Amino acid sequence: QVQPVESGGGLVQAGGSLRxxxxxxxxxFSTYTRAWFRQAPGKERExxxxxxxxxxxxxxxxxxxxxxxxxxxxxxxxxxxxxxGLRPEDTALYYCAARLRGSDYTSQAAYYxxxxxxxxxxxx
Numbered sequence: 001q002v003q004p005v006e007s008g009g010g011l012v013q014a015g016g017s018l019r020x021x022x023x024x025x026x027x028x029f030s031t032y033t034r035a036w037f038r039q040a041p042g043k044e045r046e047x048x049x050x051x052x053x054x055x056x057x058x059x060x061x062x063x064x065x066x067x068x069x070x071x072x073x074x075x076x077x078x079x080x081x082x083x084x085g086l087r088p089e090d091t092a093l094y095y096c097a098a099r100l101r102g103s104d105y106t107s108q109a110a111y112y113x114x115x116x117x118x119x120x121x122x123x124x
Contacts (some may be wrong), residue, residue: 002026002113009033009118012086016122018022022096022115029113030074033100036081037108038092039118045095047106049081059105063071093117104117 008020016120035050049060049070051059058070067086079096097111104110 002049004085004098004115006094006096006115007117009094009120010028011121011123014087014122014124016086017082017084018086018120019118020083020094020118022079022081022114023075023099024113027077029077029098032098032113033105034070034072034079034098036070037095037097037104038090038097040089040092041115043092047062047096047108051079051104054086061106068118078114083120086120088122088124090120091122092120094120 004022004024006022012018031053036048037045038048039045047061048064051058051072052068057070067084069082078102095117096115099108099112
């Protein structure tokens with residue numbers, strides 16, 4: 001299985017927190033750049049965060065900087081997204097991506113593998 005699987009989405013009130021996880025069974029995923037994207041209804045998919053294979057480097061979209069944190073556990077081939085201070089505008093389907101090709105890690109076209117997504121809904 002090479003498709004990552006997301007979990008942890010749900011309904012939360014504004015100001016609350018959620019933790020998303022993305023699991024992959026293939027051990028090679030521990031060597032890949034991993035990222036999170038999201039897509040709100042009627043909008044294009046957008047970059048949220050990425051993390052280098054070692055976990056030493058991270059980068060965030062301005063809209064989530066200071067509120068979200070991406071991390072990974074290579075022993076378990078998992079990547080997580082801790083989301084704090086959630087806002088109604090964070091409501092979206094959140095996707096996990098893996099294996100970067102090229103250098104533009106904010107582009108959805110740059111990733112080989114995608115999960116099916118997990119829904120996050122933030123009520124006001």
